[in-house]
Each structure stands twice: as structure tokens, then as C-alpha cells.
Amino acid sequence: MEERIKGLILNALKEAMRSLAEEEGWNLSLLPEPELEKPRNPEFGDWATNVAMRLASIFSGNPRAIAQRIVEKLALPKDAVRSFEIAGPGFINFHFNFDLFKEVVREALRKDKDFGRLNIGEGKKVQVEFVSANPTGPLHVGHGRGAAVGDSLASILEFGGYEVEREYYINDAGLQMDILGRSVRARYFELFGRGEEAPFPEDGYRGDYIYDLAREIKERDGDKWLGVPLEESLPYFRSYACERILEGIKKDLEDFGVRFDVWFSERSLYEKGEVQRTIDFLKARGYVYEKDGALWFKSSAFGDEKDRVVVRSNGLPTYLASDIAYHKNKYERGFDIVIDIWGADHHGYIPRMKAAVQALGKSPDSLQILLIQFVTLLRAGKPISMSTRAGEFITLAEVVKEVGKDAARYMFLTRKCDSHLEFDLELAKKQTEENPVYYVQYAHARICSLFEQAKERGISIPDLREVSLDPLKEVEEIELLKVLSEAEGELAIAVREFAPHRIPYYLHRLAGAFHSFYNRHPILTAPANVRNARLALSKAVGIVIRNFLSLIGVSAPERM
RNA sequence: GUGCCUGUAGCUCAGUGGAUAGAGCGUUGGACUCCGGAUCCAAAGGUCGCGGGUUCGACUCCCGCCAGGCACGCCA
Numbered sequence: 056m057e058e059r060i061k062g063l064i065l066n067a068l069k070e071a072m073r074s075l076a077e078e079e080g081w082n083l084s085l086l087p088e089p090e091l092e093k094p095r096n097p098e099f100g101d102w103a104t105n106v107a108m109r110l111a112s113i114f115s116g117n118p119r120a121i122a123q124r125i126v127e128k129l130a131l132p133k134d135a136v137r138s139f140e141i142a143g144p145g146f147i148n149f150h151f152n153f154d155l156f157k158e159v160v161r162e163a164l165r166k167d168k169d170f171g172r173l174n175i176g177e178g179k180k181v182q183v184e185f186v187s188a189n190p191t192g193p194l195h196v197g198h199g200r201g202a203a204v205g206d207s208l209a210s211i212l213e214f215g216g217y218e219v220e221r222e223y224y225i226n227d228a229g230l231q232m233d234i235l236g237r238s239v240r241a242r243y244f245e246l247f248g249r250g251e252e253a254p255f256p257e258d259g260y261r262g263d264y265i266y267d268l269a270r271e272i273k274e275r276d277g278d279k280w281l282g283v284p285l286e287e288s289l290p291y292f293r294s295y296a297c298e299r300i301l302e303g304i305k306k307d308l309e310d311f312g313v314r315f316d317v318w319f320s321e322r323s324l325y326e327k328g329e330v331q332r333t334i335d336f337l338k339a340r341g342y343v344y345e346k347d348g349a350l351w352f353k354s355s356a357f358g359d360e361k362d363r364v365v366v367r368s369n370g371l372p373t374y375l376a377s378d379i380a381y382h383k384n385k386y387e388r389g390f391d392i393v394i395d396i397w398g399a400d401h402h403g404y405i406p407r408m409k410a411a412v413q414a415l416g417k418s419p420d421s422l423q424i425l426l427i428q429f430v431t432l433l434r435a436g437k438p439i440s441m442s443t444r445a446g447e448f449i450t451l452a453e454v455v456k457e458v459g460k461d462a463a464r465y466m467f468l469t470r471k472c473d474s475h476l477e478f479d480l481e482l483a484k485k486q487t488e489e490n491p492v493y494y495v496q497y498a499h500a501r502i503c504s505l506f507e508q509a510k511e512r513g514i515s516i517p518d519l520r521e522v523s524l525d526p527l528k529e530v531e532e533i534e535l536l537k538v539l540s541e542a543e544g545e546l547a548i549a550v551r552e553f554a555p556h557r558i559p560y561y562l563h564r565l566a567g568a569f570h571s572f573y574n575r576h577p578i579l580t581a582p583a584n585v586r587n588a589r590l591a592l593s594k595a596v597g598i599v600i601r602n603f604l605s606l607i608g609v610s611a612p613e614r615m
Numbered sequence: 616g617u618g619c620c621u622g623u624a625g626c627u628c629a630g631u632g633g634a635u636a637g638a639g640c641g642u643u644g645g646a647c648u649c650c651g652g653a654u655c656c657a658a659a660g661g662u663c664g665c666g667g668g669u670u671c672g673a674c675u676c677c678c679g680c681c682a683g684g685c686a687c688g689c690c691a
Contacts, residue, residue, distance in 0.1 A: 090631090092631075092633075093631095094633085094634070095630095095633095095634075095635085095636080095637085096634070096635070099634065103633085103634090105632090105633065105672095108633085108671065108672080111671070112670080112671060118671070142634080143633090143634050144633085144634080144671065144672075145671085146633080146634075189691070226691070229690090229691065230690075230691080231690090231691060347689080348689085349689050350689095351689095360617085360618080360687090363689095364688085364689045365689095366689085367689040368689060369689080371689085373688095373689065373690085373691090374690075374691050399619085399620070399684085399685060399686090400685060400686065401686085401691095402618090402619050402620075402685070402686065403618075403619075403685085403686040403687055404686090405619085406618095426619090426620075428620070428621080428684085428685090429684075429685080469627095469628075469629085469639090470627090470628065470629085471628090471629080473620060473621080474620085474621065474628075475620085475621070475683090475684070476627095476628095477626095477627065477628095479627090482627095482640090490639095490653085491638095491639065491640095493653055494639090494653075494654090496653090497651080497653050497654075498654095500651075500653090501650085501651060501654085504650080504651060505650060505651095507650095508650050508651090509650085512650085548631065551631090552631075556629080557629095560629060560630095560638080563638075563639080564638085567638090570654055570655065571654095571655065571656090573650085573651095573654080573655085574646090574647095574652095574654060574655040574656085575655075575656090577647095577649075577650070578650060579650045580649070580650070614651085615651090615653070
């Protein structure tokens with residue numbers, strides 16, 4: 056709704072500017088694209104533009120005088136824009152007609168679950184790949200943050216009109232899996248008191264879960280593997296561990312409300328020969344060369360600081376080789392935009408991946424990489440030290456169990472993803488009453504309870520879509536209407552900037568505006584026409600809260 | 616040493632080149648016998664790390680410092 060008015064004003068501005076430029080003999084191609092912004096101070100209108108100042112600096116002139124000329128030419132429908140004026144150094148401020156804000160209520164009630172849906176994506180295909188943790192151990196908190204961000208971003212893009220697929224890349228090839236298999240096997244032998252026959256690898260995985268896996272194998276197979284030569288038993292231990300850990304990961308993610316459309320195996324790239332095909336592809340284009348017995352990818356030709364090895368001198372492809380093959384595969388599946396969500400410690404990898412994308416003949420912008428900064432987990436203000444190798448870490452599952460899915464997801468999303476995040480478990484629990492997630496959920500529960508109450512009191516509620524909203528004129532009502540009407544715009548920003556954290560911030564503002572309104576004005580006890588208008592407003596707020604909470608994977612309870 | 620991220624209220628963090636920089640927590644003081652007090656209202660709290668530059672206008676863009684984090688492999 057607000058977006059429509061915005062478009063209206065922008066068009067009118069464009070017309071006025073062109074007409075002015077013709078009169079002045081300005082070069083039309085130099086005309087700036089008009090922009091509207093929401094002034095911080097409400098006295099400065101609902102939207103404001105700075106075009107007069109921009110024009111003044113391009114063509115030299117007095118900004119206020121230019122603003123005056125533009126304003127004289129501005130053709131805007133009176134029912135949309137109540138008034139506009141020139142202010143400050145040359146801003147043009149627009150004030151909307153309140154009735155238009157009320158329109159948003161009707162729109163929300165009418166569209167319900169689809170309210171807020173946009174078509175920014177125009178049906179383009181996007182893949183969001185996230186978490187993608189090695190199946191060598193349970194997910195920890197950092198993965199949780201990535202999961203929350205990736206899943207929410209995917210939902211937001213979907214709502215913004217993209218066709219989205221969620222994918223998990225399983226690093227089930229390579230040395231790490233061997234080490235995992237050996238770790239489990241060593242523990243298995245230990246259980247029989249024969250640890251010295253299958254020594255624990257130097258850089259093995261030391262977590263308790265490795266013992267659990269070994270015990271499982273002991274229960275299933277007994278001492279069957281004790282007599283099998285180590286080289287023959289390794290594939291079994293490796294694949295058993297991988298599968299079981301992956302099952303655990305899937306369950307943890309499901310408990311966290313995250314589902315994937317595709318689980319993509321790195322090993323499958325090797326098995327189907329795609330890694331080799333990709334290397335051949337790069338060879339055919341002359342993007343690789345041999346040096347020191349290894350095969351190098353000319354990533355420096357595409358902006359990387361140096362070239363990178365894709366096939367080692369021992370003949371084994373590097374991780375980069377399979378990663379290029381993986382991205383080639385992604386593009387072959389027809390995605391217009393590929394989004395990778397990585398831990399921030401992989402940031403040095405970006406230039407070579409962007410280089411690879413270009414070597415594949417794609418625009419580097421078609422690959423978007425979001426970095427997730429580290430999470431510092433605290434307990435009562437003290438950092439909890441974590442090390443995957445040493446097996447000392449708090450898992451995602453433990454955090455979800457301790458503070459709850461909703462609180463955990465909200466925590467992860469209330470910061471932009473490239474900021475460090477401090478997550479204090481004690482604080483998250485102890486302050487449940489003041490936790491922002493409850494503030495938003497509480498607003499939703501209150502709204503639901505309002506309608507419960509109405510029913511209990513025998514108050515009949517007409518079709519709220521048909522109700523007159525004219526009685527809404529209190530400041531808190533107008534303010535709430537305004538915040539409500541920003542929903543689409545906020546979603547649009549979250550979509551365009553790949554910024555899920557905008558959603559919780561908006562929700563907090565919306566819930567706040569609702570609480571203020573609710574606290575100040577009686578609803579059920581008001582005269583029928585006022586009551587109905589306020590119920591319609593409340594219902595619309597409830598719809599937006601529910602829709603947007605679902606975008607970030609947080610539940611919207613009807614009572615708490 | 617080189618590159619990337621971060622630096623905003625006591626703490627945790629928002630802030631699409633615009634007008635008087637915001638929120639939560641914490642602190643202080645208040646709120647209807649009535650729809651949910653997990654709420655509301657108000658107050659106090661700032662050299663936006665420092666210094667230059669671009670601009671009509673900079674927390675925002677550029678350069679140089681300072682501090683913290685991370686990465687710099689024929690590991691993944």
C-alpha cells in the first residue's frame with residue numbers, strides 16, 4: 056500500500072523534474088533518479104525527497120527555489136497526499152492522507168496469510184546453501200546462527216517473490232572422514248580393551264559422541280570388527296559414523312525448525328565424475344596450468360591475489376576443485392542467484408570462489424556470500440571455551456533445550472550477521488520476562504485473547520473487512536497505522552539487502568506501537584463503532600506479527 | 616607483514632549520504648478496582664574509536680592511524 060503511494064509520488068516527481076529541465080534547458084541525461092526517504096522527525100512528513108538539493112548541486116542554483124518550481128508542477132491525487140511543503144535546506148515533505156493508512160488494515164484483513172507478500176524476485180530461482188557443517192560431530196552454536204539466518208533469509212526471499220531452494224552441502228569426502236572413521240574405530244577397540252591395536256589418530260575427534268557411536272557398533276556387530284584388517288574395516292566405520300552423525304544433525308535442525316529441500320553430497324560429485332569434468336572444463340578454457348607437479352587454477356586472472364591448486368602433486372583434487380564442481384552443478388540446475396552462507400573464518404575463500412564463478416562464465420554478482428560472525432557463548436557473563444577437536448562444546452541441541460527454539464532464533468537474528476554475537480545462556484533464561492521475543496509474542500497473544508474475551512462476553516463482531524475505520528483518530532491509533540503500513544517496505548529492505556535482522560527489529564516496533572495503543576485505549580468496552588474499528592486494527596496487527604514471525608521461524612502463540 | 620569484519624548510551628546492539636543519532640537490558644520515578652502488569656508512561660545516560668578528505672550535508676563514502684576478532688596451506 057505504502058509502496059504504491061511511493062511509486063505515485065516518484066512518478067509525479069519525475070514528471071515535474073523533466074518539465075523543469077526542459078524549461079531550463081538542462082541535459083536530461085544528468086537528471087538524478089528521485090528518491091524518497093522516511094524522515095526521522097514526524098513533523099517532516101511521511102516521506103521526503105531531496106531532489107531539489109541534488110538538482111541544485113548538479114546544475115547549480117538555489118535548492119529552495121528549485122524545490123518551489125518542482126512543487127508548482129507536482130500533480131498528485133488529493134486523496135493520497137494530504138499536503139506537501141518545502142522545508143529546511145530544500146526538502147520537499149509529503150503528508151499522506153490518513154485514510155490511506157487505514158487502507159492497509161483492510162488489505163491485511165483481506166490478504167491474511169499472504170499479506171506482505173511482494174514480487175521483487177519476479178519468480179527468479181534462488182538457492183540458499185547454509186549450515187553445511189562437516190558430518191564429523193554435532194552442530195554447535197555457530198551452526199545454529201547460520202541455520203537461523205539461512206532459513207529466515209530463504210523464507211524472506213520466498214515471501215519477496217523468489218523461488219527458493221534450501222540446500223545443505225555434505226562434506227562427506229576427503230581426509231576428515233577418514234579421521235572420523237579411525238576415531239570411532241579406535242574407541243571401538245578400546246571398548247574391548249584392545250585399544251593399542253587401532254590407535255586413536257593424532258588429530259582425531261575426542262568428543263563423547265564418538266564413544267556413543269563405538270558402543271552402537273559394538274551392540275550391533277559384537278566383536279565382528281576386531282579380526283578384520285584395518286584397511287578393510289575403515290570404510291564401514293567411516294560411513295556408519297557419517298550416517299549416524301548426519302541423522303543427528305538432521306534431527307537437531309528439525310527441532311530448530313529448519314528443513315532443507317536438498318541434501319547434496321560432496322562424494323556424489325566424485326562418484327559422478329563431475330569433479331573431473333570440471334577440471335577438464337577449466338583445462339579446455341585454458342584456466343589451469345601445471346607447475347611443480349600440481350595443477351593450478353588461474354584465479355588471479357579474475358581478481359584473486361594468487362593462483363590456487365586444484366589438483367595436488369599426489370594426484371588428489373583439493374577442496375577447491377570439488378567446490379568449483381559443486382558451484383558448476385548449482386548453475387546447471389538453473390539458479391539465477393546462488394547464495395552461500397559461510398562462517399566468517401572462511402572469508403579469505405571468497406575471492407577464489409568468485410573467480411571460479413567467472414571462470415564458469417557467470418557474473419560474480421550471481422554468487423552472493425554471507426558471512427556469519429562467531430558466536431561467543433557466555434554463561435553468567437563468563438565465556439564458555441569451545442573446541443570441536445577436544446570435544447568441549449555446547450551443542451545447538453543443548454542451547455535449544457535450555458532457552459527454547461523461539462528465544463534462540465530471535466537472539467541469532469537480532470544482529471546483522473557480520474557482527475559478533477554474544478549469547479549469554481543464563482541471561483537468556485533468567486530474563487525470559489524481558490526477552491524481546493516474548494514482547495512480540497505477547498502482543499500477538501493479547502490480540503488473540505481480545506477476540507476470546509469478546510466471544511465470552513457475547514459481543515458480536517461484524518465482518519471486520521467491512522467495518523468503518525473512521526473512528527480511528529487517536530495519536531496511538533494513527534501511529535500504529537503508520538507502523539503497520541511500513542510492513543511491506545521493511546520486508547522489501549530485508550529482501551533487497553539479504554538482511555533478515557530487519558524483521559525482528561520491525562516486529563519490535565510494531566509490537567511496541569500496539570502495546571502503547573492497547574494500554575491507552577479500551578477496545579471491548581468502547582462504543583460499538585469505535586470498538587469495531589479498533590478490533591479491525593488489532594486483527595491486522597496480529598496478522599502482520601504472525602506472518603513476519605513465521606518468516607524468522609518463531610511461533611506466534613495464541614496464549615502464553 | 617597483507618587482506619577481510621567490527622568499533623555508536625554503563626552493557627548488548629539497530630541506524631537505505633540528509634533535518635534534533637535510536638531500541639532493549641540496567642538505573643531512577645510513576646500508571647486505570649475495568650479487555651493479559653510478560654504491558655504502559657517519564658527521566659537520566661553520546662567528542663558515533665582518533666585524525667584528515669569528498670559533499671550544500673558524513674555514524675554512513677575515501678585515505679591514514681588506534682583497538683579487538685578472523686584469515687592468509689598442494690587442510691577442509
